[in-house]
Amino acid sequence: MTALFGGLWGFMAIAEAVMVQETHALDEALLLALRNPTDPRDPLGPPWLEEVARDLTALGSVGVLALVTVGALVYLLLARRARAAGFTAVAVGGGMLLTNLLKLGFGRPRPDLVPHEAVVYTASFPSGHAMMAAITYLTLAAMLSRIERRWHIKAYLLLVAVCVTVVVGVSRIYLGVHWPTDVLAGWAVGAAWAALCWLIARGVQRK
Template sequence: MPRVRALSGPKPRDAPEPSHPMPRHLRTLTALLRRAETVTLLAVLCVAGGLWAFAALAAEMLEGDLHVFDETLLMALRRAGDPARPIGGPHLEIVMRDITALGGITVLTLVTISAMVYLVLRRQRASALFLAVAVLGGQVLSRIAKAGFARPRPDLVPHGVDVTSASFPSGHSMMAAVTYLTLAVMLARQEPAWPIRAFFVVVAALLAISVGLSRVYLGVHWPSDVLAGWALGAAWALLVWLVARWMGRRGGIEPDRARPE
């Protein structure tokens, strides 16, 4: 009997058919969302790190474990055998007095008002109000911290400028970090180009660092005071940035104008 060849259809495929590629605008949106989540997570970690550093310094200070560290660095900025004279001579001392004024309440107030006027002129009134609240909040936090710890000022060397408040944390260092970094992140939100945004933050960080160094050089703060001021001030500024991002996405203030790179 002749064999009958069975008729069969096309052989089924084991592998699924290739899916259609994701449209370009959806890929861009997905990448931006992932990037935003990563940046937010890093910012939260930095805020936590700043608060932890401040708490660790405060604990060490209260236990009296920072004397050797503070005295060694403070005396390193003085001439050997003559603690009354800082290194660098009178000209550098004048420069340091000028730099330390950048962290004073008068200069910080003028700079903050100028930034607020800039935002208002750009029709960013909500951002201007938010900036004022953020800077004032940092000032209140600084005063509460000073009153809570009430650490005496250094007495090993003469003070290069007049001081009246407590020593820990450094108010000039903290408020320079709070004000300049907060101004930087708020102004950067209005700039679409990343190089300009980064420039704002770098300049703000350099100003805050310079103010802190000047406080130690002039003998009005222990080095740990300045480190604590930087840590708490930077944490506050980053927290302000996170809140600004959150409010911008929900219409509380003007949205961020970052340009996708």
Template sequence: MRLPAALTDIFRRLETVTLAVIMVIAAALWAFVAIASEMLEGDLHAFDEAVLLALRTPSDPSNPIGGHQLEIAMRDLTALGGVSVLTLVSLVVLGFLVLRGQRATAVFVGIAITGGLVLSYIMKTGFSRPRPDLVPHGVDVATASFPSGHSMMAAVTYLTLAVMLARSEPLPRMRVFYIVVATVLTVLVGSSRVFLGVHWPSDVLAGWMLGAAWALGVWLIARELGHRRQIEPDQADEA
């Protein structure tokens, strides 16, 4: 069966990298939907409990493994996904872009991160999953559990900032550096939420998937806007 000529032309115009990113976004969204579906049906309860208990002393579930110092470190790491820290980091990067003369990009990034925050709020409100009550909470929490807001917003913010900073960097190794740092920060924030007992593991996985899909979608839109000169173009393309 042959594809229509118009559809064939679209595929020819799309770059390999763009197609790969679209596939990753689709996979991440599929994973989020699958996790959400399994969560609503209660099929993830055994998995969630097993992971939470694995991070606790077998004789005393109220005591996390690794001792008091590790728990303090996890509280420090979880703060990297809080609204205050993410806002501060975002403002610093936006200021950097403005000083570099990339004002249109700065506005675009600000809108993208704000949009991710709104999406996170809508998702939390829509699912309204209760927080874990299996172990004591290591930090105070006030909102619903699914998806993890810290995990999602860490992915949205750090990965979005990373891909947008990478666009202004012609050196491939620096681009990789931005992405790796953002990914590590995102993983640490999400892992800390499970360790501290304030999120089920499935909450964090869902937050990562949705946040990563959002950041990659932002990159695709930025790439198209850059080609149209509506924001500053990708430096690699310019080179």
């Protein structure tokens, strides 16, 4: 419940600040902090780091998330957890729909302060990669942990989901395709959606 309301409050606070442009100076400063001071076109670090960032950011792409979700659904079906599989599919699919609706509603332009190091097609706020990574990986971790009795395995699944979600969001800022507040908002609303789905699934299971 704390994650749900905390995520919603965080998203609304960030969205309000973005709409009145209170975060613009901070967004610019953080974005430039990850660039070569003498050449904003060059991200900090060696060339291989930029390539690694592209690889990591793909963990939040539609194609990779679809493959991961399908793999988890097949596992749940093989484990005779058809209801959990169906609920997971609805949760991830609904999260994708919510992401697109929020992007259309806010319509924030992408950063033009530095060159984009990855191809982008949609609006900037909230970050779709950050939001869908939070929704997908946290939801899958929650569903898979429900069929695992050992607490340390449950904790490991959640830790991996959180780490992947954080890495995806940071990579979007590093590649210059999102403002930092886009990513923060994506994490907040994505975590809130995952928490809501988990609470509903737990309630249905108890009944």
